[in-house]
Amino acid sequence: MPESVIIYPKQDKLLDSSIKQKAYSFLEKLAQDDSAPGLHIEPVNNAADARARTGRVDQQYRALLFKLTTPTSTAYVVHGIYNHDDAYTVAAKVKLTINPINGLPEYSETAAPDPVLTWAEPAAAEPLPAAPQPLIAFSAADLTVSLGIPPTTSEQAVALTSKDALQTFAQTLPEWQGLALLLLADGESISQIQQELEIMNRPMSHEEAATRFVEPEPVSDQELLDSFDHPSAQMGFAKLAGADELRRVITGGDFSAWRVFLHPQQRTWVRGNWKGPYRISGGAGTGKTVVVLHRARRLAVEDPGAPIVVTTFTTNLAAELSRSLERLDPDLRFADALGAPGLHVKGIDALARAVVQSAGADVSEAVATVLGVGRTDIGGRTDTDAAWRQAVLRAGEDLDEKLRKPAFLAAEYEMVILPHRITQLADYLKVARAGRGVRLSRAGRKAVWAVVEAYRGAAREAGTLDFAEAASIAAAHLEATGDRPARHVLVDEGQDFKPCHWQLVRALAPEAPNDIFIAEDAHQRIYGQKLMLSAYGIRTQGRSRGLKLNYRTTAQNLAWAVGVLTGQEVIDSDGEAETMAGYLSARTGPKPEVRSFPTLTAELDFAADLVGSWVGSGDVAPETVAVLVRDRVTRDRVVAGLGERGVEVRALEAGTVKPGYPVALTMHRAKGTEFARVLLFGLSKDSMPMGLKAYDYDDEELSEAQLRERSLLYVAASRARDELVVTYSGTPSSLLPASQ
Numbered sequence: 001m002p003e004s005v006i007i008y009p010k011q012d013k014l015l016d017s018s019i020k021q022k023a024y025s026f027l028e029k030l031a032q033d034d035s036a037p038g039l040h041i042e043p044v045n046n047a048a049d050a051r052a053r054t055g056r057v058d059q060q061y062r063a064l065l066f067k068l069t070t071p072t073s074t075a076y077v078v079h080g081i082y083n084h085d086d087a088y089t090v091a092a093k094v095k096l097t098i099n100p101i102n103g104l105p106e107y108s109e110t111a112a113p114d115p116v117l118t119w120a121e122p123a124a125a126e127p128l129p130a131a132p133q134p135l136i137a138f139s140a141a142d143l144t145v146s147l148g149i150p151p152t153t154s155e156q157a158v159a160l161t162s163k164d165a166l167q168t169f170a171q172t173l174p175e176w177q178g179l180a181l182l183l184l185a186d187g188e189s190i191s192q193i194q195q196e197l198e199i200m201n202r203p204m205s206h207e208e209a210a211t212r213f214v215e216p217e218p219v220s221d222q223e224l225l226d227s228f229d230h231p232s233a234q235m236g237f238a239k240l241a242g243a244d245e246l247r248r249v250i251t252g253g254d255f256s257a258w259r260v261f262l263h264p265q266q267r268t269w270v271r272g273n274w275k276g277p278y279r280i281s282g283g284a285g286t287g288k289t290v291v292v293l294h295r296a297r298r299l300a301v302e303d304p305g306a307p308i309v310v311t312t313f314t315t316n317l318a319a320e321l322s323r324s325l326e327r328l329d330p331d332l333r334f335a336d337a338l339g340a341p342g343l344h345v346k347g348i349d350a351l352a353r354a355v356v357q358s359a360g361a362d363v364s365e366a367v368a369t370v371l372g373v374g375r376t377d378i379g380g381r382t383d384t385d386a387a388w389r390q391a392v393l394r395a396g397e398d399l400d401e402k403l404r405k406p407a408f409l410a411a412e413y414e415m416v417i418l419p420h421r422i423t424q425l426a427d428y429l430k431v432a433r434a435g436r437g438v439r440l441s442r443a444g445r446k447a448v449w450a451v452v453e454a455y456r457g458a459a460r461e462a463g464t465l466d467f468a469e470a471a472s473i474a475a476a477h478l479e480a481t482g483d484r485p486a487r488h489v490l491v492d493e494g495q496d497f498k499p500c501h502w503q504l505v506r507a508l509a510p511e512a513p514n515d516i517f518i519a520e521d522a523h524q525r526i527y528g529q530k531l532m533l534s535a536y537g538i539r540t541q542g543r544s545r546g547l548k549l550n551y552r553t554t555a556q557n558l559a560w561a562v563g564v565l566t567g568q569e570v571i572d573s574d575g576e577a578e579t580m581a582g583y584l585s586a587r588t589g590p591k592p593e594v595r596s597f598p599t600l601t602a603e604l605d606f607a608a609d610l611v612g613s614w615v616g617s618g619d620v621a622p623e624t625v626a627v628l629v630r631d632r633v634t635r636d637r638v639v640a641g642l643g644e645r646g647v648e649v650r651a652l653e654a655g656t657v658k659p660g661y662p663v664a665l666t667m668h669r670a671k672g673t674e675f676a677r678v679l680l681f682g683l684s685k686d687s688m689p690m691g692l693k694a695y696d697y698d699d700e701e702l703s704e705a706q707l708r709e710r711s712l713l714y715v716a717a718s719r720a721r722d723e724l725v726v727t728y729s730g731t732p733s734s735l736l737p738a739s740q
C-alpha cells in the first residue's frame, strides 16, 4: 500500500490542544494508507474544488484536505481540522490554486471575503494626521503584477498607515505575503523582495492579473504538487514524505521540528561556497543556529570523508547542537574523536582540552611557546578569580590599587598577553595593547607583568591551566605541528569567543574554501569583549547582510527586548557598528507585562499563580514555560518559593530540559534556548545590573560591562516565543526599557 505525502500548514495554532492527539493519529494513518477504514476519506458534495476531501478525525471533527494524484504519488494538502459542519462550509468556498503571477500554491475563496476585517486600523489608537503617510511606497498594482499579492490584499495593504495595523494584517495572510509587506514597509524594493523570496513574475497587465486572480487557469495535480517545492511555499507549508517525517514534525511538537524547512534567505547561507571564512550576523531568533545546523549537514553529506567541527561557546549549547543535528538528519555521521570523518560537535574549551590531551608529551613545546616554560602536567583547571587574587597578594605591590582586580588582570591576560604569546617582560613592554581601555605606563606594565609571572608560577606548581591558556596552547600546538584536524569549522554564538578561541578555530582547519563559517550576534555578547577577527588570522570575505526576520518571538516581545538595547552602540567582530534596523517579526501576541511588587513574597505569590496558570491552561507543554533569573541564588529561591506554593519547577543547570515541568534557569544558561512563555523574575535595581564593581577601574571597561548586562537582559527577553512577563520587587532595574 503506497504511502501518501502530507502537506501540512506551518501554523502554530492550527490545532487546539484538545484535538491535537487525535489529529496526529489521523494524519499518521492517512500518510500510511489513505484507504484505511475509519479515515473515511471522501469527496465533498458542492465543494468549490473537486480535489477537496474530508476525513474523519473523530465523531465531532473532520479534516479538510485537498487530494493531489500524480502517476507516482498521492498527496494530501491539509487545510485544517474543523467541527463537522464547518468543514463542509469551508469546502464550499475554498479552492487550491496556483498564484497566476509567481506560481506559488495558494487558496482562493470563491465567495466574497468576510466583511469583518479583524485587522482594521484601531480608530482611536493614533491621532490622524491630515494626510497619513502610507507605509508602503508602491501602488497596489505594483504589488500584484510584480509580486503576485492578490489585488484585494494589495489594495488593503497600501492603504495602511500604522505599523501595528500592518503587523496584524500581515498575520492574516499567507506567510510569504505577510513577510513581503513587512519588508516593503521597511523600505526594501520590489526587486530585493523578489530576490529574497526567490520569486519570478509572469509578465501580464494589471487587468489580466485581476481577472486571473478571480478566475484562475486550470492547473494539473502535478503542477500543484511541484509548486509546494518552491522555497517560498515552504515558508507556509511542510511537505512530509512518509509517516516517519510526519511523526518527527507533528508529534515531536517542539519548535525545532521546523528546522527542517529553510527560508530562502537561509538557504543562501546553507548552500553558499566561499573562498575562505564567512560570517553571518543577525538578531536573536533570526535562525542563525538553524543555518549552522543545515550548513553542517550539507557539508557532511557532500563531503562524507571530511572531518567537520561544529563548535560554540558552552558545553550545554554544544550538546543542544548535537541533538538538533541528530533530529535534523538521523543518518548523519558523527565523529567522537577530533580529526575523524564526520561531524565532531563540541564546546570550544572542550575542543582545546581535547587537542592538548591528544598532544601527549609533545604539548610541552606549545606550552613553552605560550607560557614561556615547557611542561606536561597540565591536567588541572586554574580557578582564575582566586588565582589572580593570590598572584596580586604575592607580587602586586607595585600595581596601581585600582588595577588589582581579577577582572582587569584576566582581561589583560586574555586580550593581550596570551594572544600575542608573550613570555617575557621585554615583549610585554613593546606590545600594542589595541582595544584595551586602561592606559598603562612602562612602570604599570612592569607591575602587571610581575603579577602575571606569579600567576603562571602558581599554576606551574599546581599543574593547572586556565581556559584561555588551554585554547592558546592548543592553537600553538596545531600551528607548530601543521596538523589540521578539520576541513570545515562552523561556529555558533561567535560573539562570545575570545582571542585564543579564534586562534584555535583558525588552527583547526587549513586555509581553503569553506574553511570557517561563523554565526554571531554582537548584541548578545554576554561573556566576551569586542575584538577584531582579522587580528587572529580570520579574514571574512565580505560580510553577509544580517538576518532580519525573527522567527521566534512575537513582534511585541521583540520590541520589548530591542528596547533594552536602544541607544547602545554595539560593535561587531569586523569592528563595525551592528544595527538592529529592520529587525522584524511576522508573529503577534500579547504585549509583555511588567509587574511591580512591594515584597519578594508578593512577587513569589504572583509568580506561583502565573506559572501555575500557564501550566494549568494546557495550551503549552509544561517544559516550554520558564522562569529566568539573574543568578543561581535567585533561581534556587524561585524553585523553593514556588514549590512551597504548590507549583513544581525544576532548576536547569547542565543537561537538557526534561518534559513534564516548567524550568527555572539563569539568564546565562538561557542563551541559545527558547520557551513558549517566559517570566523574567527579580528584575529589581539590586539584582541587575550585577557585578559592575569588578570593572570600576576604568570607564570604558565599566561601560562594556554595563553593555554586557543589557545584552544579558536582551538575551533573556528574546527567549520568549509567545508571552513575556517581567516582575520585580522594590525599585525596578535601570535596564528595563521605558514602558512602550
Ligand SMILES: Nc1ncnc2c1ncn2[C@@H]1O[C@H](COP(=O)(O)OP(=O)(O)OP(=O)(O)O)[C@@H](O)[C@H]1O
Binding pocket: 255, 256, 257, 258, 259, 261, 262, 263, 266, 282, 283, 284, 285, 286, 287, 288, 289, 290, 291, 521, 524, 550, 551, 552, 671, 672, 673, 674, 718
Ligand atoms: N525557516 C524557518 N522557518 C520557521 N522557523 C524557523 C526558521 N528558521 C528558524 N526558525 C525557528 O526560529 C527559532 C529561532 O531560530 P534559531 O535558534 O536558529 O535562531 P538564532 O538566530 O540562532 O537565535 P539566538 O541568537 O537567539 O540563539 C527556532 O525556533 C527555529 O526553529
